[in-house]
Amino acid sequence: MTGTTLYDKIWNAHQVEAQADGNGLLYIDRHLVHEVTSPQAFEGLRMSGRNVRAPHKVLALADHNIPTTDRTGGVEAIADPESKLQIQTLEKNCAEFGIEYVAMDDIRQGIVHVTGPEQGFTLPGLTIVCGDSHTSTHGAFGALAHGIGTSEVEHVLATQTLIQSKAKNFRINVVGDAPDHVTAKDIALAIIGEIGTAGGTGYVLEYAGPAIEALSMEGRMTLCNMSIEAGARAGLVAPDEKTYAFLEGRAKAPKGEDWDKAVAYWRTLSSDADAVFDKEITIDASDLPPLVTWGTSPQDVISIEGAVPNPADIADEARRKSTERALDYMGLTAGTPMQEVAIDRVFIGSCTNSRIEDLRAAAAIAKGKTVASRVSAMVVPGSGLIKQQAEEEGLDKIFIAAGFEWREPGCSMCLAMNADKLAPGERCASTSNRNFEGRQGRGGRTHLVSPEMAAAAAVTGHFTDIRNLKAEG
Amino acid sequence: MQKFNQLTGIAAPLDILNVDTDMIIPKQFLKTIQRSGLGKNLFDEMRFTPEGEEVADFVLNQPAYREAEILVAGDNFGCGSSREHAPWALLDFGIRCIIATSFADIFYNNCFKNGILPIVLPQEDVDKLMEDAKRGANATVTIDLESQTIKGPDGGTIAFEVDAFRKKCLLEGLDDIGLTLQRGDAIDAYETDLASQPWR
Numbered sequence A: 001m002t003g004t005t006l007y008d009k010i011w012n013a014h015q016v017e018a019q020a021d022g023n024g025l026l027y028i029d030r031h032l033v034h035e036v037t038s039p040q041a042f043e044g045l046r047m048s049g050r051n052v053r054a055p056h057k058v059l060a061l062a063d064h065n066i067p068t069t070d071r072t073g074g075v076e077a078i079a080d081p082e083s084k085l086q087i088q089t090l091e092k093n094c095a096e097f098g099i100e101y102v103a104m105d106d107i108r109q110g111i112v113h114v115t116g117p118e119q120g121f122t123l124p125g126l127t128i129v130c131g132d133s134h135t136s137t138h139g140a141f142g143a144l145a146h147g148i149g150t151s152e153v154e155h156v157l158a159t160q161t162l163i164q165s166k167a168k169n170f171r172i173n174v175v176g177d178a179p180d181h182v183t184a185k186d187i188a189l190a191i192i193g194e195i196g197t198a199g200g201t202g203y204v205l206e207y208a209g210p211a212i213e214a215l216s217m218e219g220r221m222t223l224c225n226m227s228i229e230a231g232a233r234a235g236l237v238a239p240d241e242k243t244y245a246f247l248e249g250r251a252k253a254p255k256g257e258d259w260d261k262a263v264a265y266w267r268t269l270s271s272d273a274d275a276v277f278d279k280e281i282t283i284d285a286s287d288l289p290p291l292v293t294w295g296t297s298p299q300d301v302i303s304i305e306g307a308v309p310n311p312a313d314i315a316d317e318a319r320r321k322s323t324e325r326a327l328d329y330m331g332l333t334a335g336t337p338m339q340e341v342a343i344d345r346v347f348i349g350s351c352t353n354s355r356i357e358d359l360r361a362a363a364a365i366a367k368g369k370t371v372a373s374r375v376s377a378m379v380v381p382g383s384g385l386i387k388q389q390a391e392e393e394g395l396d397k398i399f400i401a402a403g404f405e406w407r408e409p410g411c412s413m414c415l416a417m418n419a420d421k422l423a424p425g426e427r428c429a430s431t432s433n434r435n436f437e438g439r440q441g442r443g444g445r446t447h448l449v450s451p452e453m454a455a456a457a458a459v460t461g462h463f464t465d466i467r468n469l470k471a472e473g
Numbered sequence B: 001m002q003k004f005n006q007l008t009g010i011a012a013p014l015d016i017l018n019v020d021t022d023m024i025i026p027k028q029f030l031k032t033i034q035r036s037g038l039g040k041n042l043f044d045e046m047r048f049t050p051e052g053e054e055v056a057d058f059v060l061n062q063p064a065y066r067e068a069e070i071l072v073a074g075d076n077f078g079c080g081s082s083r084e085h086a087p088w089a090l091l092d093f094g095i096r097c098i099i100a101t102s103f104a105d106i107f108y109n110n111c112f113k114n115g116i117l118p119i120v121l122p123q124e125d126v127d128k129l130m131e132d133a134k135r136g137a138n139a140t141v142t143i144d145l146e147s148q149t150i151k152g153p154d155g156g157t158i159a160f161e162v163d164a165f166r167k168k169c170l171l172e173g174l175d176d177i178g179l180t181l182q183r184g185d186a187i188d189a190y191e192t193d194l195a196s197q198p199w200r
């Protein structure tokens, strides 16, 4: 008999029942809820007279829609009436169904995928869902975590289970030492560039190899976060000492004897040496440059030393047309070196890159420099606790002195549901995860980069090879 | 949930790769706390100018396709966010079936929960249906879920695959939650066993 993959181990441990058609009824250990994808689910429960089965396994907060400017007026003072109603609806639903709600003025408030791990709500070997595709982030802890739609949110609330089809196993080995200034974000973009945005469809990705082991927990979260951009339902990294060190002592992590018992179990959570994967690739991190996207899909990646691609070089007609469409939208001319592309805005934040390590890396670049006069730049920490820590370390002062705005935590300009958005035609260096048309505001042009690269672009006014900027500085 | 048995309707060609959920329903419309009413904003930024005027050449604005019930589209349809507002908007507009070579996972799932049938076909079949769809209202298509076939305007038939459980739910308009609640004993038993892992 061959060995078992990490994904299969977690699946097997959570399957309540196998269905005749091959689907499984999976038990869900943790459910994160936010304001945008939950109102219709709670409404559905009310309409059918159903209850929340295990309210203590649910944690709710508002992140997508909330203002990141001054919040001293509280929810009442939110200017947009629809945003306000959505947040108040979540508060009300949580109270009605007995779910823990992290309020806007709570220091723990933040982006769901930042707050979950920070509170130890996320643990290895669990199944975790949220009505949000970037739930894949939690896979960094060796948890099977994925996004679900609102009907499934309702299903999990009512039954604490989910009907799932079994995905296939895809291992991505990342070998070699990533050079200085090549971050987890660059590794994620390199993988998506390699396999494409549909390359992971139908699979759960397991990231493995020395370059993954070398990543911090923050880096692993960045990587797993972007799994969905490769089309995969979830991404996984096997838990190790770094995982346990990150979690130990966190508010919702087990304590004492339970902790020891949990760690002993977590140590069994890795793919067996003889496990067979349906697909496997290897990427050498030591070859990677810092990357930037040029188009309107996360697979449109290129080295910072590269140039805007030429559609005329693409043989396949559908691809050529889609590249032409992307360049037209992005306002880019084929052959332009990426480093000559000037930017208007910089966004450092999102569940991909808003953790303390990201802010430290960006601050190290911004320190003593000034944001270029043509650029407006903002930093949006992933949670209140990260904001507090950054302020203790003086990072806020570095950013503010350089001319960045320093905001309250939330999703902000990652998806531009609140007031933070690009104007039509504005070009943004963004540490978020999606460069789709209109993602950061109608007509806005998004280029995905790492926090260091975003900070470098902010201070020079155009995309800049961070490796050279360091050498000059 | 609305049942899906047989559908005869106009198919609109949306010849774009990677149609993402931000295109299908831009985020400014996600602030609703209801399911209905999103159809008017379906494909908003492609269908309307910033001033709110219709973009004449966008497919769903063309007279032949205003009543379309089927979409034929490029690879990786529905990629991006988990927002179920995307299928809600499609359904509210009147789209009951989408045909493409591939779909993003979460979107694909969400369709079935809302009485929409997403059909995956090989490239050559999609190309054929795309060409047919370009002929507009003269080219209605019949989708029959029971027999898993698509009948094109010229009488040709294409077979498609669909998961048996999902097919049953669509045909009968079954509510997943109701079905799972019938498995309550199994869930109770599973939860009892959880005592050995108190951190869960």
Ligand code: SF4
Pocket (backbone or CB within 6 Å): A063, A064, A111, A112, A113, A132, A134, A350, A351, A352, A410, A411, A414, A415, A432, A433
């Ligand atoms: S930060 Fe962006 S990607 Fe992450 S949960 Fe918020 S909107 Fe989604």
